[in-house]
Amino acid sequence: MGLPALGLLLAAALLRTEAAPPVRSFQIDFERDCFLKDGAPFRYVSGSVHYARVPRPAWRDRLLRLYMAGLNAVQVYVPWNYHEPRPGAYEFSGDRDVEAFLDLAAELGLLVILRPGPYICAEWEMGGLPAWLLWKGDTVLRSSDPAYLAAVDAWLHVLLPKIKPRLYQHGGSIISVQVENEYGSYYACDPSYLQHLLGTFRALLGPEVLLFTTDGAQVEELRCGTLQGLYATIDFGPDSNVTEAFGTQRYIEPRGPLVNSEYYTGWLDYWGGPHASISAALVARGLANMLQLGANVNMYMFHGGTNFAYWSGADFKGKYEPVTTSYDYDAPLSEAGDPTEKLFAIRTVISKFQPLPVGPMPPPTPKYAYGWVALHKYADLLDVLDVLSPSGPIQSQFPLTFEAIKQEYQGTLERDGQTELRVKGKAGDTLDVLLENMGRISFGANFSDYKGLLGNLSLDSQPLSNWLIYPLTIDAAIHQGWPHTARPKSSGRGRAGPAFYAGTFETPGIAWDTFVKFPGWSKGQLWINGFNLGRYWPQQGPQQTLFVPGSILRVGCPNNITVLELEGAPPNPSLLFLDQPLFNRTVNHNLLDKE
Numbered sequence: 001m002g003l004p005a006l007g008l009l010l011a012a013a014l015l016r017t018e019a020a021p022p023v024r025s026f027q028i029d030f031e032r033d034c035f036l037k038d039g040a041p042f043r044y045v046s047g048s049v050h051y052a053r054v055p056r057p058a059w060r061d062r063l064l065r066l067y068m069a070g071l072n073a074v075q076v077y078v079p080w081n082y083h084e085p086r087p088g089a090y091e092f093s094g095d096r097d098v099e100a101f102l103d104l105a106a107e108l109g110l111l112v113i114l115r116p117g118p119y120i121c122a123e124w125e126m127g128g129l130p131a132w133l134l135w136k137g138d139t140v141l142r143s144s145d146p147a148y149l150a151a152v153d154a155w156l157h158v159l160l161p162k163i164k165p166r167l168y169q170h171g172g173s174i175i176s177v178q179v180e181n182e183y184g185s186y187y188a189c190d191p192s193y194l195q196h197l198l199g200t201f202r203a204l205l206g207p208e209v210l211l212f213t214t215d216g217a218q219v220e221e222l223r224c225g226t227l228q229g230l231y232a233t234i235d236f237g238p239d240s241n242v243t244e245a246f247g248t249q250r251y252i253e254p255r256g257p258l259v260n261s262e263y264y265t266g267w268l269d270y271w272g273g274p275h276a277s278i279s280a281a282l283v284a285r286g287l288a289n290m291l292q293l294g295a296n297v298n299m300y301m302f303h304g305g306t307n308f309a310y311w312s313g314a315d316f317k318g319k320y321e322p323v324t325t326s327y328d329y330d331a332p333l334s335e336a337g338d339p340t341e342k343l344f345a346i347r348t349v350i351s352k353f354q355p356l357p358v359g360p361m362p363p364p365t366p367k368y369a370y371g372w373v374a375l376h377k378y379a380d381l382l383d384v385l386d387v388l389s390p391s392g393p394i395q396s397q398f399p400l401t402f403e404a405i406k407q408e409y410q411g412t413l414e415r416d417g418q419t420e421l422r423v424k425g426k427a428g429d430t431l432d433v434l435l436e437n438m439g440r441i442s443f444g445a446n447f448s449d450y451k452g453l454l455g456n457l458s459l460d461s462q463p464l465s466n467w468l469i470y471p472l473t474i475d476a477a478i479h480q481g482w483p484h485t486a487r488p489k490s491s492g493r494g495r496a497g498p499a500f501y502a503g504t505f506e507t508p509g510i511a512w513d514t515f516v517k518f519p520g521w522s523k524g525q526l527w528i529n530g531f532n533l534g535r536y537w538p539q540q541g542p543q544q545t546l547f548v549p550g551s552i553l554r555v556g557c558p559n560n561i562t563v564l565e566l567e568g569a570p571p572n573p574s575l576l577f578l579d580q581p582l583f584n585r586t587v588n589h590n591l592l593d594k595e
Contacts, residue, residue: 026168026175026210028231030255035296037168037175043257043294044175045350046073046113047302050122051101052082053327054305054337056094057551059101061365062303062337063108068361069332069343070350073111073175075261075298076101077120079128080155082311087132087151090158102166106173112166113261113298115178115214116159118152118197123268123313123323126440126449127181134450142183144192153200160204169208176210177201178261182235184215184225185443194227214261217245222252235262235300238278238286246295258295263287265299265342266330270321271438275542275583277330280342288349299346303337304329306547309475309532313442314449322438324543325534328583335547335581336513338364365550368512370577375503375563377495377573378483382432384500385470387477387486393468408497412567423459431464433457434498436566438535474564479530484560495569504558505577511553515545515578520570527562528552544582 027036034041047066054062066074078098084090092098105112119142120128130151133139139147166172179197194213201211215225217236226232232252236245246258265283267276290297304327307313312323328335332343339361347356381388412418423431433453440449456463483502516526516533523537531552538544553559561575 024169024171025208027208028210028256033255034257034294035175043354044073044111044113044296044298045071045291045354046075046111046296046298047071047332048075048077048262048298048300049303050077050301050305050327051098052077052079052095052124052311053307054303055549055551056097056100058337058549059104060108061362062333063105063110065333065337065339065343065362066302067108067110068357068359069302069339069347070354070356071110071299071302072354073113073298074105074302075113075115075300076105077122077124077128078114078116078159079120079122079124079311080118080159081125081128081130083159084130084155087130088154092162099162099166102163102173106166110173111168112172112174113176113178114163114174115181116156116163117181118155119183120181121313121443123315123327123442124307125311125313125442127313127442131440140188142180142186142193143188143190144196149193149196152197156200156204160201164205167205167209169206174209176212177205178214179211179230180213180225182215182221182225182443183213184218184221184223186224189224191224191227194230198227198229212259212261217248219248219251222248226252231256231259233259233261235260235264237264238282240286242286242289242293242295246293258290258293260290260295260297262300263290263297265301265332265346266304266328268304268329269324269326269542269583270315271324271537271540271543273321273542275330280340280345283342284345284349287346288352291349291353299332301327301329301331303333304331304335306335306534308534310437310439310535312439312535314439315443316441320438320441323442325536325546326543326581326583328581336365336367336515366510366512367579368507368514368550368577369579370505370507370514373503373505373561373575373577375501375561375573375575377569378500378502381434381498381500381564384483385472387482388472388474389470390473391471393470396467396469397465431457431459434566474525475527475532478527478532478562481530481560483562495571495573497568498564498566499569501563501565501569501573503561503575505561506558507553507555509555511550511555513550514548514553515581516548517545517576517578517582519574519576521563521565521573522567522569524563524565524567527560529554529560542584544584545578547581548577 025038029036049062083096102112117128133151136147139145141148166174168175179201212231212233213226214233214235215221217234222232234249266278269276307325307327312325314320314322326335332340332346334340483500518536518538522539525535526533526546529552533546536546
């Protein structure tokens with residue numbers, strides 16, 4: 001006689017509860033010198049993609065291409081200043097929705113190596129640190145200075161709780177988390193600071209998460225950049241001796257997996273320098289050498305993207321070197337997300353060590369040459385200060401920096417360049433000075449990189465005083481539709497000096513990605529439909545075009561173009577939209593001369 005139906009149902013339910021899901025874990029096996037994923041030996045082949053440099057509508061496309069290239073992980077930076085532009089004011093929506101990016105990576109089957117800072121470098125404005133940290137002039141950044149630690153702790157208590165549910169141990173895709181970044185290259189060498197960060201990360205993320213550091217492959221860098229309790233990894237490019245480089249990691253970590261956290265597939269561009277390029281064959285050979293040793297590799301960058309708006313940083317190597325708007329990086333995926341020869345060379349190497357996903361690499365996205373678009377001069381900048389600085393000027397006896405104020409053409413002065421200018425005038429004349437932030441330093445010792453006039457201006461050795469200082473909120477005005485929603489306006493002062501130009505164009509049916517060239521223009525900023533596409537500077541080069549994502553364009557109605565030209569526009573101001581970028585690829589240099 002069988003069990004009653006209810007008994008059968010109860011028994012089945014009991015059996016189901018006993019079959020607990022397998023415990024997820026990601027840890028280090030120091031005996032076998034490898035990672036263990038769910039208890040089995042594991043090796044990652046990863047690539048860096050920065051969500052802050054890619055418009056949100058393109059995230060899936062970039063991550064899918066990374067996956068189809070055979071990579072099993074993506075490495076992600078979190079720029080603090082991108083999410084906390086003002087103290088206590090947090091932004092995590094739209095292009096800043098880091099949680100959505102992480103969830104998308106998990107959906108596509110990619111593991112995540114997270115690098116949340118607080119400092120990231122990344123050739124990003126001030127290395128990801130918020131400029132408002134400089135409001136208190138004596139704060140020592142990246143140290144155990146109480147003022148700095150208080151700001152860091154407040155930020156991490158907002159960010160890390162968003163991260164914890166997405167850790168691999170908790171069902172997510174994040175297998176490891178970096179603490180700080182290349183700290184061994186920073187002068188402070190403050191182990192108490194790293195110890196404080198370690199304690200905060202452990203308290204907020206739990207004891208199971210794998211925490212690590214990254215430094216250059218030099219023993220002196222590892223001395224200050226590492227700490228017991230943090231697994232030490234290194235970074236180096238394809239021109240390095242792989243055995244020697246990993247020998248440096250072994251100096252700190254005698255046992256455990258070999259890890260190159262930044263294998264340089266290319267390099268960045270600086271304004272005024274040549275365009276960076278490195279051969280696909282060299283990159284592929286270095287990757288093969290590391291994988292042959294059983295090493296774990298992250299390719300920096302796999303897809304570079306774009307420094308939209310004002311997010312490009314700068315380096316200081318004897319002189320100030322601002323980074324271009326394009327962060328193409330000569331990476332396997334181009335700035336517009338297209339596969340390159342380098343990508344297919346890397347894919348071939350990976351196929352010899354692990355199976356590739358089934359299916360082809362998605363083809364390049366279509367590009368469109370919209371052609372010439374004429375612009376008209378709207379106004380000289382000085383004529384629209386009421387719009388750009390609605391709160392009015394700040395009165396000050398002497399000039400103030402950007403940080404202190406929180407936020408007829410004679411010539412240009414620049415850092416590490418021309419610092420004197422001959423001007424004519426008479427007593428009582430007004431001198432107008434427009435100040436531009438070309439990017440705060442993102443690597444090296446000098447992070448207290450104040451912007452603006454750092455000292456007094458003198459005329460015939462006499463300091464000029466009684467300044468009216470206008471903090472310009474240009475982006476806010478343009479985002480609200482200005483000048484296209486304002487009455488037509490024009491200025492007769494000529495085409496020299498800072499001025500706004502406006503125009504429109506329409507897309508034929510579908511809004512494709514495009515690239516815009518600036519024939520005859522000098523230097524300035526471009527907005528389309530209120531989206532800040534970044535700085536153009538064709539006279540300086542090497543970058544000659546700006547990338548325009550199709551996702552910001554409109555179909556069926558005019559697309560509004562606004563240009564702020566700082567020095568001088570051409571006689572017939574027009575822009576030229578092309579279907580390919582111009583980077584001046586003809587000149588190469590040694591890319592791997594790390595800062």
